[in-house]
Amino acid sequence: MSGPFEFTDAGSAFGQLQRIASNGQFARVQRAYRAYIDHGGACAVCEVDSGQCATAEALWEAYRAANSS
Numbered sequence: 087m088s089g090p091f092e093f094t095d096a097g098s099a100f101g102q103l104q105r106i107a108s109n110g111q112f113a114r115v116q117r118a119y120r121a122y123i124d125h126g127g128a129c130a131v132c133e134v135d136s137g138q139c140a141t142a143e144a145l146w147e148a149y150r151a152a153n154s155s
Contacts, residue, residue: 111152114152115149115152115153117152118145118148118151118152118153119149119153121145121148121149122142122145122146122148122149125141125142125145126142129141129142
């Protein structure tokens, strides 16, 4: 793996370029998303409206930042 894109063979005439994540990046994204989901399941504010919870907003932004890099 030399860059963010890798050629994958689709089994037909043409393959495709597909964006891939390194193991470290994949783990960061998964941890950030898991933190967001776990918080939502345990937070009384999120049960009513997650848009009102500052912690949920911060965790979602952390997930988006991890997923965009």
